[in-house]
Amino acid sequence: EAGVTQSPTHLIKTRGQQATLRCSPISGHTSVYWYQQALGLGLQFLLWYDEGEERNRGNFPPRFSGRQFPNYSSELNVNALELEDSALYLCASSPKFPGEANGYTFGSGTRLTVV
Amino acid sequence: DQQVKQNSPSLSVQEGRISILNCDYTNSMFDYFLWYKKYPAEGPTFLISISSIKDKNEDGRFTVFLNKSAKHLSLHIVPSQPGDSAVYFCAASEGNYGQNFVFGPGTRLSVLP
Numbered sequence: 001e002a003g004v005t006q007s008p009t010h011l012i013k014t015r016g017q018q019a020t021l022r023c024s025p026i027s028g029h030t031s032v033y034w035y036q037q038a039l040g041l042g043l044q045f046l047l048w049y050d051e052g053e054e055r056n057r058g059n060f061p062p063r064f065s066g067r068q069f070p071n072y073s074s075e076l077n078v079n080a081l082e083l084e085d086s087a088l089y090l091c092a093s094s095p096k097f098p099g100e101a102n103g104y105t106f107g108s109g110t111r112l113t114v115v
Numbered sequence: 116d117q118q119v120k121q122n123s124p125s126l127s128v129q130e131g132r133i134s135i136l137n138c139d140y141t142n143s144m145f146d147y148f149l150w151y152k153k154y155p156a157e158g159p160t161f162l163i164s165i166s167s168i169k170d171k172n173e174d175g176r177f178t179v180f181l182n183k184s185a186k187h188l189s190l191h192i193v194p195s196q197p198g199d200s201a202v203y204f205c206a207a208s209e210g211n212y213g214q215n216f217v218f219g220p221g222t223r224l225s226v227l228p
Contacts, residue, residue: 004158035218042119042204042218043159090158104216106151106158 002027004107006091012113013081021076021110025093029105031055032074033094034066037109038087046089049074081114088112118142119207121219130228134192138205138219141186145207149216150179150190153202162203163190195226 005024013019025032034046045058049068057064063079072093078085092106120139128134138148146167151159165172165179165188172179178191192199202223208215 040220042117042121042220043206044218045216092158104161106160108156108158 004091004093004105006089006107006110008110009108010111010113012115015081015083015114017081019078019081019085019112019114021078021089021091021112023074023076023091023093023107025072025074025091026095026105029093029095030072031094032068032072033092033104034074034076035090035092036060036087037090038084043090047076078112083114086112086114117220118145119205119217119219121203121205121222123222124220125223125225127225127227128195130197130226131194134190134195134199134224134226136190136192136203136205136222136224138188138190139186140188140207140217142207142209142217143186144209145217147208147210148179148181148188149206150177151204151206151218152199153204153221159204192224195224197226197228200224200226 007022031050033048035043037043047066048056052068066076068074088109088111090109092104094104118141149164150162152162153159163174163177163179165181170181181188202221204221205219206216
């Protein structure tokens with residue numbers, strides 16, 4: 001069974017540009033979660049999608065947005081990039097709504113560097 | 116204000132000995148707790164969980180203890196193995212719902228052969 005896959009692995013952008021990160025959940029999982037891990041900090045909850053809808057978002061500005069497609073894959077978009085957006089972005093998926101922790105599987109992440 | 120704290124950024128333990136990783140939380144509404152392990156260049160993987168109705172949960176070499184009055188939990192690894200070297204994240208939530216999880220900053224464990 002393929003795990004949660006994220007692309008790209010690394011992304012370098014210039015301040016002010018837009019970044020698009022992609023996530024494919026485990027087959028059968030309908031919920032997708034996005035987390036940000038900045039250096040020295042824990043995982044900060046960004047967004048939760050289930051069945052194509054945004055269910056919850058964390059304490060991040062509106063320039064962080066995303067969507068979930070009919071095949072349950074998801075995209076995270078970060079507009080007007082700032083230097084402090086440099087972080088590891090992790091995607092996780094779970095098999096049902098509401099998600100259960102034991103079925104909460106993370107991808108390997110996308111390392112975004114803003115220069 | 117961090118709701119979940121892991122005050123030790125790093126910990127070194129000799130192979131075969133016990134590793135104790137600590138986690139403190141401030142939100143008394145948290146009633147579900149998890150530990151995740153993360154190797155470099157990989158995503159975090161679920162290790163063990165505990166709900167507030169218990170004070171201990173054991174899975175092989177891993178045991179999690181919960182002290183609700185102190186708002187403290189700990190992960191014990193006995194015996195520690197070099198393959199346990201990783202970053203360990205503590206997470207807490209109100210209810211067992213993934214979107215509510217609050218993660219700590221992590222503790223890097225090094226198990227020395």
